[in-house]
Amino acid sequence: MARMEELFGINVFNDAVMQKRLPRETYKALHKTIDDGRPLKPELASVVANAMKDWAIEQGVTHYTHWFQPMNGVTAEKHDSFISPREGGRIILEFSGKELVHGESDASSFPSGGLRATFEARGYTAWDPTSYAFIKDGVLCIPTAFCSYGGEALDAKTPLLRSMEALNKQAVRVLKLFGRDATHVTSTVGPEQEYFLVDRKLYDQRKDLIFTGRTLFGNKPPKGQEMEDHYSGAIKPRVKAFMTELDEELWKLGVLAKTEHNEVAPAQHEMAPIYSVTTIATDHNQLTMEMMKKVALRHGLVCLLHEKPFAGVNGSGKHNNWSMSTNTGYNLLNPGDDPASSAQFLLFLTAMIKAVDVHADLLRISTASAGNDHRLGANEAPPAIISMFLGDELTAIVNSLISETEYHSAARKDLEIGVTVLPKFPQDNTDRNRTSPFAFTGNKFEFRSLGASASIADTNVVLNTIVADVLMEFADILEKSEDFKATLHNLIVKTLREHSRIIFNGNGYSAEWLEEAQRRGLPNFPSTVDALPHMMDQKNLDLFARHGIFNQVELRSRYEITLESYTKIVNIEAETCLMMAERQIFPACAKFAGEMGRIVKDVKACGVEPVAEMKLLQKVTQRNAILFEAIDKLREAIRSALHTPDALANARYEHDVVIPAMEAVRTVADDLETLVGKEFWPFPTYDDLLFNV
Ligand code: ADP
Ligand code: MG
Numbered sequence: 001m002a003r004m005e006e007l008f009g010i011n012v013f014n015d016a017v018m019q020k021r022l023p024r025e026t027y028k029a030l031h032k033t034i035d036d037g038r039p040l041k042p043e044l045a046s047v048v049a050n051a052m053k054d055w056a057i058e059q060g061v062t063h064y065t066h067w068f069q070p071m072n073g074v075t076a077e078k079h080d081s082f083i084s085p086r087e088g089g090r091i092i093l094e095f096s097g098k099e100l101v102h103g104e105s106d107a108s109s110f111p112s113g114g115l116r117a118t119f120e121a122r123g124y125t126a127w128d129p130t131s132y133a134f135i136k137d138g139v140l141c142i143p144t145a146f147c148s149y150g151g152e153a154l155d156a157k158t159p160l161l162r163s164m165e166a167l168n169k170q171a172v173r174v175l176k177l178f179g180r181d182a183t184h185v186t187s188t189v190g191p192e193q194e195y196f197l198v199d200r201k202l203y204d205q206r207k208d209l210i211f212t213g214r215t216l217f218g219n220k221p222p223k224g225q226e227m228e229d230h231y232s233g234a235i236k237p238r239v240k241a242f243m244t245e246l247d248e249e250l251w252k253l254g255v256l257a258k259t260e261h262n263e264v265a266p267a268q269h270e271m272a273p274i275y276s277v278t279t280i281a282t283d284h285n286q287l288t289m290e291m292m293k294k295v296a297l298r299h300g301l302v303c304l305l306h307e308k309p310f311a312g313v314n315g316s317g318k319h320n321n322w323s324m325s326t327n328t329g330y331n332l333l334n335p336g337d338d339p340a341s342s343a344q345f346l347l348f349l350t351a352m353i354k355a356v357d358v359h360a361d362l363l364r365i366s367t368a369s370a371g372n373d374h375r376l377g378a379n380e381a382p383p384a385i386i387s388m389f390l391g392d393e394l395t396a397i398v399n400s401l402i403s404e405t406e407y408h409s410a411a412r413k414d415l416e417i418g419v420t421v422l423p424k425f426p427q428d429n430t431d432r433n434r435t436s437p438f439a440f441t442g443n444k445f446e447f448r449s450l451g452a453s454a455s456i457a458d459t460n461v462v463l464n465t466i467v468a469d470v471l472m473e474f475a476d477i478l479e480k481s482e483d484f485k486a487t488l489h490n491l492i493v494k495t496l497r498e499h500s501r502i503i504f505n506g507n508g509y510s511a512e513w514l515e516e517a518q519r520r521g522l523p524n525f526p527s528t529v530d531a532l533p534h535m536m537d538q539k540n541l542d543l544f545a546r547h548g549i550f551n552q553v554e555l556r557s558r559y560e561i562t563l564e565s566y567t568k569i570v571n572i573e574a575e576t577c578l579m580m581a582e583r584q585i586f587p588a589c590a591k592f593a594g595e596m597g598r599i600v601k602d603v604k605a606c607g608v609e610p611v612a613e614m615k616l617l618q619k620v621t622q623r624n625a626i627l628f629e630a631i632d633k634l635r636e637a638i639r640s641a642l643h644t645p646d647a648l649a650n651a652r653y654e655h656d657v658v659i660p661a662m663e664a665v666r667t668v669a670d671d672l673e674t675l676v677g678k679e680f681w682p683f684p685t686y687d688d689l690l691f692n693v
Contacts, residue, residue, distance in 0.1 A: 004251065011059075011135040012254040013052055021051045034129050035184070045097030045127075052133055053082060053095035056140040064095060066103040066125040067141035069156040070110035071561050073455050075286050076146075078105065079139055100142060101127045107146075107154055111564070113557025123147060123154050128161065131283050134253055143283055152554050156457035159549050160279055163464035166547040170471035171324060171332065177478050178344045182326035187464050190275030190444075191285045192259075194316035194452050195292055196267050196304040197239060199692045202684040203302040207584075211576045212569075213306035213453070214371070216662070217585070219670050220312030221687035224266070231264045238299060238693055239269065246271070246295045253291075255284045265313040266690040275321060275444075278464070282457050285318075289453070301693060305453040308374030310686060315375045316452035322463055323444035324348070334443040343488060346401075350492045351474060352445060353388060353398075355466035356438055357502035359543070360386035361523050361534045362466065363438070363447070366459040368528040368562065370569040372451035377526035379509065382437035382448045385517045385524045387504035389436035395505060402496050435508035458558075465549050472547075528566050529655045533648060535559045563647035570654035574638050577662045581631050584682035585669050589624045592680040593617060616675065623672050630665040637661040 009016075019027055026047045033040050040048075056064070065077040084094040107123030123146055131143035146155035153159050164186060171185035203209050208216040225231075235243065243260040250257040256274035263270050271292070273284060289305055296303035308315035324332040330341075332348045356363065363386050367376065377384030390398065433439060437449045450459055474491060481487035501520040506513060517524060525531035534540070536559055544550040550558070596617040603610035638661075642653045673681060 007248060008251045009254040011252045013055060013133040014254060015132075017055060018048075018051070021055055022048065030129065040101060040127070040129060042097055042101075045101045047097070049095045049097045049100035052100065052140065053093065056135060057082070057093060059135055061135055061138055061140050063138070064099070064140040064142060066105070066127075066144040068105075068125050068144045068146040069282075069286060069455060069457065070146060071113070071155060071558065072111050072565070073156075073453065075290070076105075076110065077139070077141065078103075103144065105146065107148060110146075110154065111561045112148075112154055113560035113564070122149055124149065128157060128279070130161075130277075130279055132254065136253065136287070152557075153550070156282070156455050156461075157279070159461045159554075160282060160457045160464075162549050163461045163468070163547070164279060166468040166549065167324070167464040167471075170468045170475060171326075173475040173479070174347065174471050175326065175332075175344075177475065177484065180326070180328070180330075180344075182328045182330070184327040185324055185332070186327075187278045187322060187324050187460065187467075188275045188331075188444075189278045189281040189456065189460060190273060190321040191281060191450075191456050192270055192272040192319040192321070193285065193288055193292075194263055194268060194270045194318065196265070196306075196309050196316065197242065197269065197296060197301045197693050198267060198304060198309075198689050200297065200300045200302050202689055202692060205683045206689075207580055207683075208573075208576050209302070209304070209309070212573045213304060214309045214374075214573075215311070215686070215689070216573060216577045217580065217666055217669050217673070218311065218686045218689075219673055220310075221266075221685075221690055223691075224313050225264050228264070230262050230266050230268070233262050235260075235262060236693060238301070242295060242299045242301060243269070243271075245298065246291060249291045249295055250284075250288060253284075253287055255287060257288070263314070263316075265310070267693055268314065268316065275323075278322075278460050282455065282460065285456050307369070307371035307451040307453060308378075310690065312686075313690070315380055317372075317375060317448060318450040318452050318454070318456060320447040320450050320456055320459055320463075321441070321444050322447060322460070324467070331443050333440075333445065346397075346492055347474065347488065348471075349394075349440075350495045351467055351470040353502060354495050354499045355463075355470045356386065356388055357499040358470075359462065359466040359540075360502065361525070361531070361537070362462045362540060362543075363459070364449070364523065364525050365531045365535050366462045367449040367451060367454070368525075368531045369451055369454060370528060370566045370573075371453060372449075373527045375451070376449055377524075381435050381508070383435070383508045383513070384526050385508070385513070385522055386437050386449070386502070387508065387517065387522065388445075388502050389433045389439035389505055390503055391433075391440060391505070394440060395503060398496055398500060398503065401493055402500060404493065433505060433508075436504070437508070461549060465543060465547055468547055469543055527655060528562070529648065529651050532559060532563055532566075532651070535562075560647045563651040566651045567641075567647070567654050570651075570658055571638070571641060574634060574654075574658045574662055577665055578631065578634050578638065580683075581627065581634070581665050581669055585672065586624060586627055586631065588680050588682045589620055589627070589672050589676055592676045593620045593624065595677075595680075596620065620672065620675050623668055623675070627665065627668045627672065630661070630668055634658075634661040634665050 026044060029044050030048060063079040063081045065079045067075060067077050070076050082093040082095050083091040086092055103125040105123050105125055125144035125146050128143045128145050133140060133142045145158040145161060147158055148154055167187055168185050172182060175182050247257045256276065257271060258274045259272040261270055275281065292303040335345050336342060364384065439446045447459065450456060477491055478484065478487055541552055541555060544555055596613055600610045600613050600617060603613060637658045642650045644650055673685065
């Protein structure tokens, strides 16, 4: 155990290290900067940079990098060494305050959407002192935000920092009205990360896994997840070794890796960290995904983070557990048990309900990607329609407020806000509805629509901003009120009445829910191309502008990038599908048919009628003919792809024409897989991939 404690944060320039290594005054000043979100003084930066460099060099580090999160979902780094030339051909090791605080980067090599045309190609990175520097692969990494010279956000971090500030501002206003002395509120996130592990040697034989991260062909194995014996079952030794090493690597980086377990599907697993401030959780989730991939390779495994690596078995998501906490140590979504805090809790809960109802479109949009389209709206939890699960107890409270009737529970208390003690409901109160996209789980909301491979930044920008927006509206009303209690009561009741349609505790898979949701007027965007156009709705432009998160150009650039990336992904999949079908599957089936033909001839020569062999030969050649046609159609679909300036039209084409063409190829190829002898099949099948770790 002592070893674990020593290991934790060993590669992080964290508070303890800073306290030890920085002059007292510098440490205090830096803290003040971080706590108050103020810009760093240059003198201060030099001292910090120097201490950071000395600390890093002692650990054998030679290079540093500004570590940032461009809009392609992954992290970027450009390594510079500490060396600086001196007379006589000597060098010294240097790291200036300026180098710590500010870096230049060629923005043109990262996606920038419309911003590229509008602004110059250069971008700069700026140190985010709220996130600790760390050492990864012998390089000192400085977490930074990435902007254009005009200040437009070119990354995932900048809007996230802006949204944290917006939430802080409005939540503190509301808390003040309740007489709280909190001066700072942050959102907190614990992202549960799902992933698959497959054997490296098998992976290497599948072009689809290599190029697209998912299988484009393959039938569900005889045994899938129906026995429910994988979830939290015993962990196999090779996976266990992987998890142990992953934990160690993450602990070294200060990531609070906590829970490791098997998931529902065979070969699927999950890692959940202990929650932290959203910006940190976002950085750490990026590091987690990177480490999962790296560590897997060391064990002869490949970690698949794709949302749907295998058809017919569960895909991988990320559960974004979200709450808000004060610098005085309170979780604002904790129902609590004193009267004042229950009124306060009800107000924050009401704000969440309104935020999710009014901006369900944005939450859906924030999770939209080509990969995640295979989960959301594709008969897998959760559905594409955003709704909220509150559980029986909380729903009963909401309903009694709406109807202004008495709340009947075991505790039986009148619900007059402000004087009422909320009944203490058990934290794991109900059956934990697993189909709901947005579920209250005792003292936080769990948003389950996120894709496994995506950065959690976009979703949390939306969550922070929409909650900030409603809190702003509430604070505006309450601050003006002469009778706080009455205004509060009316505000909660009125808001719940207007927005309770978002609450749904039933089965999100059912056909009835589809109809019911439509009747309630809840948006249903089954795919990325259905969802994305709404990003630019006036409501959303206004929302982001109001809180200084995105201006119109910034939002537009994100819209374009998401659609461009969708188009590129589907196109790569289509090209890979074509290549595999044309050069691997068709020839393999032809070869099998040839072999069958020889068998038919040989058997006939013995004077026996090869009835079954003939039938099989016919089946295979008929299907191979269909495959051949489907291949032609797919080739044509790829060739005719749109390259218009309209990103949405291009993406729609992929969705409407290319994906169905790929599906047609897959359907017949999967059928052939069941007919053609195993030794003829050109690559490992699902039963190999899913049961060989
Ligand atoms: P389950 O798998 O049942 O959904 P887990 O225990 O695996 O639950 O994950 C719950 C996650 O929620 C953990 O990452 C945990 O740290 C996080 N969490 C707990 N409290 C909060 C909070 N106040 N804010 C954000 N996340 C939280
Ligand atoms: Mg969960």
